[in-house]
Amino acid sequence: xxxxxxxxxxxxxxxxxxxxxxxxxxxxxxxxxxxxxxxxxxxxxxxxxxxxxxxxxxxxxxxxxxxxxxxxxxxxxxxxxxxxxxxxxxxxxxxxxxxxxxxxxxxxxxxxxxxxxxxxxxxxxxxxxxxxxxxxxxxxxxxxxxxxxxxxxxxxxxxxxxxxxxxxxxxxxxxxxxxxxxxxxxxxxxxxxxxxxxxxxxxxxxxxxxxxxxxxxxxxxxxxxxxxxxxxxxxxxxxxxxxxxxxxxxxxxxxxxxxxxxxxxxxxxxxxxxxxxxxxxxxxxxxxx
Amino acid sequence: xxxxxxxxxxxxxxxxxxxxxxxxxxxxxxxxxxxxxxxxxxxxxxxxxxxxxxxxxxxxxxxxxxxxxxxxxxxxxxxxxxxxxxxxxxxxxxxxxxxxxxxxxxxxxxxxxxxxxxxxxxxxxxxxxxxxxxxxxxxxxxxxxxxxxxxxxxxxxxxxxxxxxxxxxxxxxxxxxxxxxxxxxxxxxxxxxxxxxxxxxxxxxxxxxxxxxxxxxxxxxxxxxxxxxxxxxxxxxxxxxxxxxxxxxxxxxxxxxxxxxxxxxxxxxxxxxxxxxxxxxxxxxxxxxxxxxxxxxxxxxxx
Numbered sequence: 001x002x003x004x005x006x007x008x009x010x011x012x013x014x015x016x017x018x019x020x021x022x023x024x025x026x027x028x029x030x031x032x033x034x035x036x037x038x039x040x041x042x043x044x045x046x047x048x049x050x051x052x053x054x055x056x057x058x059x060x061x062x063x064x065x066x067x068x069x070x071x072x073x074x075x076x077x078x079x080x081x082x083x084x085x086x087x088x089x090x091x092x093x094x095x096x097x098x099x100x101x102x103x104x105x106x107x108x109x110x111x112x113x114x115x116x117x118x119x120x121x122x123x124x125x126x127x128x129x130x131x132x133x134x135x136x137x138x139x140x141x142x143x144x145x146x147x148x149x150x151x152x153x154x155x156x157x158x159x160x161x162x163x164x165x166x167x168x169x170x171x172x173x174x175x176x177x178x179x180x181x182x183x184x185x186x187x188x189x190x191x192x193x194x195x196x197x198x199x200x201x202x203x204x205x206x207x208x209x210x211x212x213x214x215x216x217x218x219x220x221x222x223x224x225x226x227x228x229x230x231x232x233x234x235x236x237x238x239x240x241x242x243x244x245x246x247x248x249x250x251x252x253x254x255x256x257x258x259x260x261x262x263x264x265x266x267x268x269x270x271x272x273x274x275x276x277x278x279x280x281x282x283x284x285x286x287x288x289x
Numbered sequence: 290x291x292x293x294x295x296x297x298x299x300x301x302x303x304x305x306x307x308x309x310x311x312x313x314x315x316x317x318x319x320x321x322x323x324x325x326x327x328x329x330x331x332x333x334x335x336x337x338x339x340x341x342x343x344x345x346x347x348x349x350x351x352x353x354x355x356x357x358x359x360x361x362x363x364x365x366x367x368x369x370x371x372x373x374x375x376x377x378x379x380x381x382x383x384x385x386x387x388x389x390x391x392x393x394x395x396x397x398x399x400x401x402x403x404x405x406x407x408x409x410x411x412x413x414x415x416x417x418x419x420x421x422x423x424x425x426x427x428x429x430x431x432x433x434x435x436x437x438x439x440x441x442x443x444x445x446x447x448x449x450x451x452x453x454x455x456x457x458x459x460x461x462x463x464x465x466x467x468x469x470x471x472x473x474x475x476x477x478x479x480x481x482x483x484x485x486x487x488x489x490x491x492x493x494x495x496x497x498x499x500x501x502x503x504x505x506x507x508x509x510x511x512x513x514x515x516x517x518x519x520x521x522x523x524x525x526x527x528x529x530x531x532x533x534x535x536x537x538x539x540x541x542x543x544x545x546x547x548x549x550x551x552x553x554x555x556x557x558x559x560x561x562x563x564x565x566x567x568x569x570x571x572x573x574x575x576x577x578x579x580x581x582x583x584x585x586x587x588x589x590x591x592x
Contacts (some may be wrong), residue, residue: 037400086574095394099344102399103529103573106522110566114559152501227407230400268411279393279401 006141007256013145013214015252016152017207021225022232024203026179030176030239031196033097034084037105039229041112042201046072046208047217048120054127057149057282061129061213066207074242076198083108084197107221126216148210155206156245159199160260165239174179176239225267231275237285246287252271292457295536296450303446310377310435320502322438322503324547329445329499329538331527333492338525338531340368343391349521350409351379351493355500357413358514360426368432372440372501376487377454379497382409384490389569390453391485394471410516417512425511432505439444440502450496455491455538469521511550526569532581542580 020041028034046068047069053067054060083104091097111180163169171192175182183189207225211217232251251274258270278286290298309321330348338345350398355375362371391402417423431437455461464486466474474479504510527546531538553561 039404083570083574095342099342099399100573100577103525104345104570106525107569107573110522110562111564111570114562114566118559118563227400227404230397232398232579263415266411267416268407269415272408275401275404276389279397280389280452281395 002022002078007260008253009141009149009227010145011253011256012249013149013152014224015249015253016156017248018081018225018232019156019162019248019253020152020203020207020210020226021247022229022236023156023231023241023244024200024207026233026236026239026244027028027172027196027203027224028200031231032084032088032193032260033094034101035098035105035198036084036197037102037202037226038108038112038222039105039200039204040224040226041109042220042222043211043225044071044116044209044219045075046205046216047212047221048116048125048206048219049210050212051125051127051217054129054140055281061209062147062151065209068205068209070116073198073202075192076179076201079108079201080194082202085194109226113219113222120219121220122220124216124218126212129213140234142214142277144213148214150153151210152207155203156241156248159203160241160245228271231271231278234275234283235279235286237287237289239284243285243287247285250286291352299446299450299453303442306442307363307439310438311561315434316433318438320548320551321508322441322506323551324544325438325441325445325502326499327524327543328540329441329448329495329545330524331531332452332536333448333468333495334524334532335528335533335539336455336461337464337488337492339490339528339539340461340468342468342524343485343489344399345402345489346381346399346525347386347405347493347520348496348524349516349518350406350498351383351496353406354379354382354500354513355411356417356504356510357499357512358497359501359504360428360515363428363465364430368436368440369451369503372444372498375501375504376444376494379500380490380494382497383493384448384486387486387489387570391482391489392535396508403521406516406518406521409538410512413516425509427510428505428510429435434506437502437505441499444495444498444502448499449536449540451491451495454489456536460484460487474508482581483514490530526565528579529569530572530579532579534578535581538579565571 021039025036025039028036028039049068049071050061050064053064054061061184084101087097087100087104091100118289129144133148134141161175171182171187174185174190175189177187208217208222211221229249232244232247234247235251236245236247251271254274255267259267263272306321306325313321330352334348336346337343337402339388355372355378358375358378359371362374364373370406386405389419390398393401455464463479463481466477466479467484469471471481500515507514523546527543528539531540531542533539542590550561573577
């Protein structure tokens with residue numbers, strides 16, 4: 001019994017991280033059709049910032065979370081201003097925005113990832129933080145992964161609440177539904193676009209910071225998370241924040257149980273199988289009505 | 290230029306290049322081989338993705354499949370047959386996958402094709418470990434470097450000629466129509482599904498054949514090196530920078546970038562990729578039609 005609980009919990013823990021990463025990407029893609037394929041690279045930046053703060057300055061990683069969020073939010077504003085604003089303004093159609101932003105994302109990916117290799121090298125980095133086991137019932141968990149899970153779910157729920165109940169969230173949802181209509185009722189896109197893009201990167205950074213508490217980090221760590229995030233978005237439905245959370249947790253569970261019954265080296269195959277199956281059977285997401 | 294003139298020019302160029310093994314040093318020959326490989330990859334990528342605007346990042350998957358056909362078949366089968374089989378295997382894989390995913394547009398298609406390389410890589414790693422109990426394979430008795438060079442030259446020439454022929458054919462028009470407006474093309478009676486699969490598989494054939502031909506240069510083949518996403522990325526970059534809507538653009542930029550890569554990548558691996566990434570961003574932002582659009586812009590300005 002304890003074993004199954006541990007397995008399910010480990011799936012939910014990775015799933016929680018998936019949800020946060022996917023939520024950030026979903027905001028950018030759902031709102032502006034910016035397919036930011038370099039999303040995972042900013043997750044990696046968040047992880048390295050936390051690692052630096054902890055090993056060089058001895059700052060508690062949890063206390064550093066807000067700093068990571070703010071730094072990446074500002075990075076997001078800059079990246080949006082330098083790269084994506086021009087694309088959204090000069091592209092004649094939504095499809096061209098998608099294609100061009102994808103290419104720019106690839107450029108960013110290579111830029112950021114290799115800059116990280118140049119600065120920090122290809123070695124695995126890590127630090128020990130709350131690594132003691134916590135026993136709940138007859139299952140044992142690492143303290144840091146429980147903490148990461150808690151924060152991941154909290155971040156997703158906070159984002160959900162903002163989207164659902166605040167004026168800002170209402171404006172964002174309106175823009176997701178109809179960009180032109182939202183502008184007609186006086187929603188300020190010039191302000192919202194960069195802000196939402198920044199918020200997406202901030203979420204990626206927080207996810208990276210949480211990951212750095214649990215796993216070792218490398219400059220190439222972000223790429224798989226970008227692909228996973230896309231799978232989660234497909235599962236949960238485009239532009240749906242609640243779907244992201246549910247899809248992330250679901251994918252985490254599928255991976256954990258799938259790897260247990262087959263082999264850990266098949267993890268990628270499993271995620272892709274889920275991705276392709278959902279795209280073929282329910283292209284609007286599992287929870288679409 | 291008419292199709293016949295273009296094909297004549299291609300044949301003339303290929304004949305001149307065929308004499309290179311007697312003129313150039315081994316190092317020059319290996320540089321030329323890399324150039325030819327990227328010419329083949331970039332023009333066939335542009336033939337499908339440039340025309341249809343379906344951004345395929347599956348080049349490294351096709352290339353790796355071809356390389357693995359060599360890893361499995363070389364030694365028991367003759368080199369030429371292995372190369373042909375590599376192309377056919379990649380084309381078969383592309384038509385199978387294409388039938389499933391070519392109705393997806395935009396980012397989904399791009400990301401899914403990007404993942405294909407990873408997917409095939411993991412599948413091969415897994416099956417080699419479980420069934421063959423190896424991680425990589427050692428190739429023995431590789432053919433002479435001149436034979437490899439002529440084979441790659443032949444494939445690259447065939448690729449350029451095929452692209453020129455496709456551009457002038459019904460298939461090429463159908464692909465361009467899909468790129469301009471897929472629904473309109475459908476309404477006008479184009480079987481878009483069949484055209485897309487045909488174009489995708491043709492591009493995959495050349496990528497697979499090139500992978501199979503080039504693989505004998507490496508004495509040791511392992512999934513991590515042959516499914517290198519860099520090959521796919523570089524291909525897209527070359528085609529985009531040259532101008533993916535043209536035939537000559539990707540050829541010229543393939544030569545420039547292969548030379549740059551060979552000369553700079555070993556010395557400054559990370560810095561080189563940073564510069565590539567930066568170039569791609571600047572190019573997409575300020576010159577989305579590629580360098581070829583500069584020339585046509587200049588012609589318009591003169592006219």
